[in-house]
Amino acid sequence: MRLSLNSRISAITALLPALLVMLVVYIGATGWTVWMSLTNSRMLPNNNFVGLRQYEMLFGNDRWITSVHNIVIYGVLFVSLALSIGFLLAVAIDQRVRAEDTIRSIYLYPYSMSFVVTGLVWQWLLNPTLGIQHVLRSWGFEGATFDWIVRPETAIYCLVIAGVWQASGLVMAIMLAGLRGVDEEIWKATRVDGLPKWRVYVSIIIPMMGASFATAAVLLSTGVVRLYDLSVAMTNGGPGIASEVPAKFVMDHLFERANIGLATAAATTMLITVIAVVAPYFYWRTRKGEMR
């Protein structure tokens, strides 16, 4: 269909702000970040080129290696748990329960609060002498242990607990909408066929909701890569460096430790990793013809 010249120009001019922003801000700033990672900048940027030395230091840095290790564990657990729990919550609410508005709000409110203080609350709850372990013991369960947060091997799982708490409501909302979009006809048909409800969900509904899962997964993934507030507020990366995450590494070295060179090297590494994962996906989608 031929587009008139006028409209064509309008379309392009409408895209100009986005293009400008992308070039100047994102690509420009990213380019600066990559350049910085090749210098030995400390508190203020300088232009002393040092080649790949920052990257050498980065990959010899225990804290960075642990951060990467942690974010993979966190990412896999967080996304799968939030998706599953969010989906189950949506299914539960979709059963026409009473007080649906209240229940939905209960699941959604965590998303409205930033982690600075809610992280502290979770830290209290998971602390063995203050929180759940203490309460259980005071109720008589003498041997109850729930001290994951003070043990290096398990601290990262505590971040997952709090992260899932915050994000599941958002996933639930996305899933609920997807569920509500399923045609009534389909439900009628399954009732006629006499299929048990759980079969309906597994074999029919879930496959129809591929798009919901995809959207939720994308939103959750950006949250995983940018995870910072939670790590600071809940454990400050501790005990030791057991719950450090990459975004926190970048932030700490940018500001507190006045080491722009190392921080930007870390950020560039994160960027390259994301591109390596996202680009093939986009290529595949374009090939499939789904992106017009």
Added chain:
Amino acid sequence: MKRTLFASVAIVAAACVSVPVSAEEMKAEVIHWWTSGGEAAAVRVFADQFTKAGGTWIDSAVAGAANARNAAISRTVAGNPPTAMQLNTGKQFDELVEGGLLADVDAVATEGNWKGVMPAAITAAATRNGKMYAVPINIHGQNWLWYNKAVLASVGADEPKTWNDAITILDKLKAEGKVIPLAFSGQKNWEQNLFNSVLIGVGGAQMWTGILGKRDASLARSAEFKAVAVTYKKLKDYVDAGAPGRNWNDATNLVIQGKAGMQIMGDWAKGEFIAAGKIADKDYGCTVLSNGSGGYVMGGDVFVFPKAKDPSVTKAQMTLARLMLTPETQIQFALKKGSIPVRSDVDTSALDACAQKGMRYVADKAQQMPSGDMLAPPAMIGALQDAISQYWNTNMSADEFSAKVAAVLKSQE
């Protein structure tokens, strides 16, 4: 003293006179991170004095030292700097001086004879290329030991003098099993603080300056350093299970309530004791441990002044610089903040017993120890912090730890 008095009077007089003449208000926007009640009261001392001198104090407080520094540096770099900004005494402003972004306060320093009344380490930390660029305003001791007198008395212990004494007492408390021997806040910076107090208390002054100042990697592999590391790790036995993540004031609270015996913490802990109505030398005691040539680790805060083109701004800056160091201001500030004055020639009678003890330590040249911040850049301190925290929290051996520290020292150019 007399010269300073005369100078301050002259300044006030001049300010009073100059205000109507120039018809330009002396404004000072100050970025700092003192946001809690007690800290704010201390800042108010400066603000009030500045107002008395005819100026207007515009307060830009940002909690979290890193946040405040970030805000101040962003502003400076963007060309819209604050009149004054707070930093810690040490190497944090090296690059600002190198970039020519700071105004020097040498004239005010000479006028006030600061070099004569402040500890050498402090003035050295504020000087670059022979000129003073920062105004040190207080001294915070970082390696104090605070203890609950009743708890120690219950095991028949006196105030410990050395780390060996302290460990004996901790053993007794642990055996008795009624209280937590060592109250501890398991966050990275306090883990480092505890290590530092063992480093100076067991390793001594040479070890301290050797590691942090000279960055002697071979010293990190010595037997003496290993002894420090082993002692440090031993302290973990006396710490309770709820320590990780705990805030420092919650740990102090344990000592205050008699649920724990002692705590290693800087002198800002005193504010908690005072707020709880406890009295120094009666309810609680304070001391600095040393196995030999130890010292009193002095940290503190300074204000720096970004270079301004407008002469009225420069005037405001120099006025601020002067009044922050007058003896009366120093005492008032110290009383509210819990630190000790940076000048040694002030009337200390109003200070409490622990602060007076601190003044005595500082007056002794052999005990004056510059803090890690004064000797090493933030990047190195941070790298050490990671290593120390790993050592404390995992079952890393003392040898591995020594190797890690040596690697950190070697990697600093």
Added chain:
Amino acid sequence: MTAAAQPLPAARRSKRMTPARWGLYAFIFITALYFLLPLYVMVVTSLKPMAEIRQGNLLALPVAPSIDAWVKAWTSACTGLTCQGIKIGFLNSLRILVPSVVISILVGSLTGYALSLWRVRGGNILFGTMMVVAFIPYQVFIYPLVRVFSFTGLGQSLLTIVIIHTIFGLPTMTLLFRNYFASLPVELFKAARVDGAGFYQIYARIMMPMATPMIVVAVILQTTGIWNDFILGLVFAGRDNLPMTVQLNNIVNSTQGERAYNVDMAATLLTALLPLVVYFGSGRWFVRGIAAGAVKG
């Protein structure tokens, strides 16, 4: 999938309480506990005096509940030399929020519209790049942006922070609207073109009115993000426009001073009230809105 949720057919009001129903309600009850637990601790702590909090009984109800901490947080908590609580930042937060939300949605929807319906060369590449950069922690961009804004003379101001929020919201907003418009029946668009409507006419008269649910979703996402933002407001808004989160940070985050946990909790709950109100108020639309567009991967 249809563009809007079907109205639910009138169902039998009361369902029989079968074992399955009991199980369902049990599941909802238990998960609700998990979600409500921190809120309970926050509220209960905010009603206790510090002496009681220090005793460490996290889940205990306050002995003598008092709203002192709430009053203090709002009106008299110290945030530096000023001790006026967080209320001083409230208006600033609003002044930042409203234009930022409006403009970021405007720009995002226009961009999404242009990318979805008009075949522009390189459009896919632009979109792809936007998706990639959405993953970068935004703090990395602070320093270069500070330089850019001071270079252009904009410095720190309300305009600057609004532009900044628009910039950082652009990828998500574009994603939402692009997918939504792409899911609408293409006949609509073709018919309008045949009628001779131009680019902006179609946008304003046809697409945006149909996108009401998506706009509400965008409002919610942006409101939460911008209202809770701290570091961008601190660096770019200028002294006179500091948002409430700066006061909140000053109350909650002191390094060497006392920590009044009850005031911290009260201040956080107060700060969260506005996004919560927005959630409650648009809960219905939120669900309907997401249904309409975001789900079309």
